[in-house]
Amino acid sequence: MDKRDDKNGSAGIKISRRNLLAGAAAATVVLVQTAQGKAFQAALTQAESITDDPAKVPGVPPGTLGTRSAFEKPVKTPSDTSSRTPLQDLYGTITPSDLHYERHHGGVPAIDPSKYELVIHGMVDKPMVFTLADLKRFPSVSRTAFLECSGNYRGSNDGKLRPQEICGLVSQSEWTGVKLSTLFREVGVNPKASWFLAEGGDAAVMTRSVPVRKGFDDAIIAYAQNGEAVRPEQGYPARLFLPGWEGNASVKWLRRIELSDAPFMTREETSKYTETVGGGKIRQFSFTMDARSVITYPSYPAKVEAGWIEIRGIAWSGRGKIVRVEVSTDAGKSWKTAALQEPVLDKAITAFRHLWQWDGRPTEIMSRAVDETGYVQPFLKQLLAARGGNMGYHFNPVTAWYVQKDGQVLFKAT
Amino acid sequence: MRENTIRYGIWSILAMLLLVAAVKRENHFDNTKKNAGDTLDWPKSFGFGRKASAIQIAAWDIDISPDGKGLPAGEGNVLQGREIYALKCAACHGATGTEGPNDRLVAAPDSTGKSTGAASDARRTDVRRIKAIGTYWPYATTVFDYIRRAMPFNQPGSLTDQEVYSLTAFLLNANGLWDEKVTLNAKNLPKVKMPARNNFVPDDRTDGPEIR
Numbered sequence: 001m002d003k004r005d006d007k008n009g010s011a012g013i014k015i016s017r018r019n020l021l022a023g024a025a026a027a028t029v030v031l032v033q034t035a036q037g038k039a040f041q042a043a044l045t046q047a048e049s050i051t052d053d054p055a056k057v058p059g060v061p062p063g064t065l066g067t068r069s070a071f072e073k074p075v076k077t078p079s080d081t082s083s084r085t086p087l088q089d090l091y092g093t094i095t096p097s098d099l100h101y102e103r104h105h106g107g108v109p110a111i112d113p114s115k116y117e118l119v120i121h122g123m124v125d126k127p128m129v130f131t132l133a134d135l136k137r138f139p140s141v142s143r144t145a146f147l148e149c150s151g152n153y154r155g156s157n158d159g160k161l162r163p164q165e166i167c168g169l170v171s172q173s174e175w176t177g178v179k180l181s182t183l184f185r186e187v188g189v190n191p192k193a194s195w196f197l198a199e200g201g202d203a204a205v206m207t208r209s210v211p212v213r214k215g216f217d218d219a220i221i222a223y224a225q226n227g228e229a230v231r232p233e234q235g236y237p238a239r240l241f242l243p244g245w246e247g248n249a250s251v252k253w254l255r256r257i258e259l260s261d262a263p264f265m266t267r268e269e270t271s272k273y274t275e276t277v278g279g280g281k282i283r284q285f286s287f288t289m290d291a292r293s294v295i296t297y298p299s300y301p302a303k304v305e306a307g308w309i310e311i312r313g314i315a316w317s318g319r320g321k322i323v324r325v326e327v328s329t330d331a332g333k334s335w336k337t338a339a340l341q342e343p344v345l346d347k348a349i350t351a352f353r354h355l356w357q358w359d360g361r362p363t364e365i366m367s368r369a370v371d372e373t374g375y376v377q378p379f380l381k382q383l384l385a386a387r388g389g390n391m392g393y394h395f396n397p398v399t400a401w402y403v404q405k406d407g408q409v410l411f412k413a414t
Numbered sequence: 415m416r417e418n419t420i421r422y423g424i425w426s427i428l429a430m431l432l433l434v435a436a437v438k439r440e441n442h443f444d445n446t447k448k449n450a451g452d453t454l455d456w457p458k459s460f461g462f463g464r465k466a467s468a469i470q471i472a473a474w475d476i477d478i479s480p481d482g483k484g485l486p487a488g489e490g491n492v493l494q495g496r497e498i499y500a501l502k503c504a505a506c507h508g509a510t511g512t513e514g515p516n517d518r519l520v521a522a523p524d525s526t527g528k529s530t531g532a533a534s535d536a537r538r539t540d541v542r543r544i545k546a547i548g549t550y551w552p553y554a555t556t557v558f559d560y561i562r563r564a565m566p567f568n569q570p571g572s573l574t575d576q577e578v579y580s581l582t583a584f585l586l587n588a589n590g591l592w593d594e595k596v597t598l599n600a601k602n603l604p605k606v607k608m609p610a611r612n613n614f615v616p617d618d619r620t621d622g623p624e625i626r
Contacts, residue, residue: 106570119466119474127466134462186459197477203570205563207477256474265480267560271551274614277626282550282610286617319621373621386625 074099077164081105082149083233084168087296093314093341093349094144095171097226102233103149103169105268106203109253113229113237118221122196122259125188132237135223138178138186143220143243146172146316146349148289150246150273153395155380159402159410163296166399166411170292170316172349173234175241177222180215183257189215193259197266198240201255208249209263210242214287218243221254244318244347245287246394248273278388289318291377292396293325293352293369303407306360311338316349317371324370325352331364331400332379332414338367358403364412366400379414478559482604485558486575489599492592495584498577502566511546511588516567520588521546548589552614554606558582579603 050070051057068074074089076099083102085095095101102108113132121127149169154161162168193212200206210219220241223230230236235252242250248268263269269285277283293315298304311329315322321344326335338352352367368377378386380397400412478484500509507513511520521544544550547557562578564570573581579598586592591606619626 106564106567119471121466121471121475127471128463129466129470130463137462138460139456186463199474199477203564203567205476205570207563258475258477260479262479264477265553265556266477267556267564270553270556270614271545271547277615280613281615282613283617284614286619288617288619290619374623375621376623378625382625 076101077168078102082169084164085171087163087168087170087294087314088299088302090296093172093351094226095173097173097228097231097234100147100171100173100225100231100234101149101169103247104202104204104233104252105206108232109202110232111201111237111253116201116237116255118238118254118257120183120187120257120259122257123190123193123261124259125190126186128183128187130183132223135178135221135238138182140176141179141220142174142176142224143218144172144174144345145241145243145347146170146289147241147247147250148316148318150248150286150289150393153391153397155413156411159300159412161300161411163294163299163399167292167294169247170349172316173225174227175220175222176224176227177220177238177241180219180221180240181217183221184212184215189259192261195260195263197256197258197260197264198249198251198254199256199258200235200251200253202253206251206253206268207264207266208251208268209260209266209285210240210249210287211285212259214242214245242287244289244320246273246289249287273393275392275394276388276390277386278390286394287318289316290394290396291315291317291319291322291369291371291375293322293367293377294399295327295365295367295401298365298403298409299401300409300411302409304358304403304409305407306358309356309358311354311356311365311367313338313352313367314349315340315352315367315369316347317369317373317375318347319375320372321346321348322350322369323372325350325367326370327352327354327356327365327367329356329358329363329365332366332398335368360405362403362405364400364402366398366414368398381414476559476563478555480553480555480604482555482600485555485600485603487600488575488579489597490576490579490581490583491597492580492583492587492594494577495580495582495587498573498581499584502569502573503581506567511585518544518546519585521549546589547585548591548609550610552608552611554582554586554591554608555604557585558603 049060074086076083076085081103085099085101090099116132118130118135119127147170152167152169154165189212195209196212196215198208198210221238222241223238225231225234230239235254238254239252240250240254263285274282274284275286293313295311295313297312298309311327313325315325322340325338325340327338328335336354338354341351341353344350370376377396377398383395383397384391398414400414402410402412404410476484506516507519512518551557558578561581562573562575566572582603583592583598586606587594591608592598596602
């Protein structure tokens with residue numbers, strides 16, 4: 001790196017140190033031409049290469065890895081157990097892999113792919129072990145679908161919540177892997193098997209019971225995400241992926257599947273991912289994610305000006321396709337149908353937009369999703385009434401945004 | 415007339431050519447149907463992977479079912495469990511399992527230890543929202559399974575089966591569900607009647623407009 005200050009000088013690359021940004025982006029590599037005409041590469045952060053006039057200096061040459069612009073800083077918000085996707089900073093429907101939400105129960109394990117093995121046993125004809133290489137030899141499938149934690153809801157009274165805090169435990173990727181049904185046929189699942197245990201190889205050795213029919217229907221053992229190997233936080237080197245179902249059941253770092261004729265009643269599916277629904281009852285095995293939508297622009301902390309505003313957001317349903325998203329700009333008094341961005345995929349995030357001319361008077365804007373089964377995203381009050389006043393998992397209320405006179409947008413519960 | 419016939423004939427030929435072209439075009443460009451399936455029939459078995467040995471399965475097969483299937487030999491008692499708890503669990507779950515900072519483990523169904531009358535039932539409902547072992551967990555076997563696979567958080571899988579039995583006995587006792595004088599083992603653990611067992615109902619949501 002010292003060569004950058006080589007007495008022969010570099011070929012016109014002026015390093016603007018005053019533009020050095022704190023906590024600068026990952027290092028990129030700059031080609032430096034010496035007097036001898038020999039090219040060598042010197043590490044240079046993208047922030048360091050920011051100049052007053054980019055048209056007057058050669059830019060950064062091709063590199064081994066692309067980088068995010070030093071001017072863009074979307075970040076997840078981590079807690080002890082999860083990390084939330086910055087929905088308000090994203091466009092379209094695919095979540096960049098490094099911004100996919102995280103939820104794990106014993107940290108992210110480091111698993112050597114050459115040592116990875118998946119065991120399938122229990123009520124099967126042939127108990128089998130598959131290495132990662134084995135999994136990749138089977139016929140493959142790719143599917144774009146959302147993944148959402150069933151605990152994906154936050155509210156507040158002061159309105160200072162971004163979509164990230166309210167429902168940032170949802171993300172979307174293109175997942176690639178082998179269908180679980182392919183492996184089920186390979187091991188010969190006993191027709192009497194009705195449940196399977198999915199177990200992870202993380203420090204929590206996370207377990208969930210899943211109905212066998214889901215395994216035959218559309219479950220995937222995914223080893224790739226958005227065109228590359230699954231990220232460690234998402235279950236590298238291989239995970240279960242259950243389209244449309246609560247994220248917890250899509251066990252990451254999958255190492256074992258045991259076929260059985262009854263659920264295993266693991267800690268996650270009894271004491272954790274269950275919800276009180278009134279009358280002292282606790283609902284269990286509530287896998288499907290109900291339809292939901294959220295306006296991501298304008299949303300807190302945005303401040304808008306009167307005039308034309310394209311209201312943008314995302315909608316999704318674990319039951320199938322989104323058929324309609326309705327938007328209200330008058331606090332729910334009237335609703336208009338938003339435009340859906342094609343393609344609208346099954347159990348996938350669908351982008352919507354609605355053009356609005358704001359007259360500058362305070363109002364509330366909100367959206368509600370309708371899926372192909374006729375389910376209409378409920379208001380908070382409807383949900384509370386349906387569940388005996390209880391909140392908890394599978395809470396998908398309409399999210400409203402209050403637009404103040406000064407243009408400041410604030411979260412408002414419905 | 416003859417001219418008309420010729421004209422008619424030319425048009426017919428042209429129409430046929432267009433039709434052929436259209437069909438050809440369809441064959442050529444519309445390959446969605448063609449590629450929807452796979453090029454070959456799938457074999458009964460691909461033959462990838464290897465047979466799982468009994469030893470490998472046994473090493474990983476640690477789950478325990480509500481009927482006790484999978485519980486190991488050995489036993490534990492409340493006294494030893496209390497000592498292990500103070501040493502390895504109290505820092506996260508509190509001295510008595512109620513203080514946290516992490517998950518609350520202990521809550522008796524009723525502070526008096528008895529449940530009589532409507533007022534008491536209301537309290538039971540309230541306390542049930544606390545997701546403690548005594549108020550929310552439907553199966554005692556799950557306590558053993560979870561401790562053995564994932565606890566203590568900083569040393570998962572480090573406890574012996576006897577230690578797990580003892581911790582389970584201690585936690586059940588603290589929740590008013592186990593007699594301090596009785597040792598806990600594979601036979602009697604599945605028989606513990608958990609207060610919340612009958613509160614659990616399967617998901618009753620259906621595909622459709624109903625909000626549940």
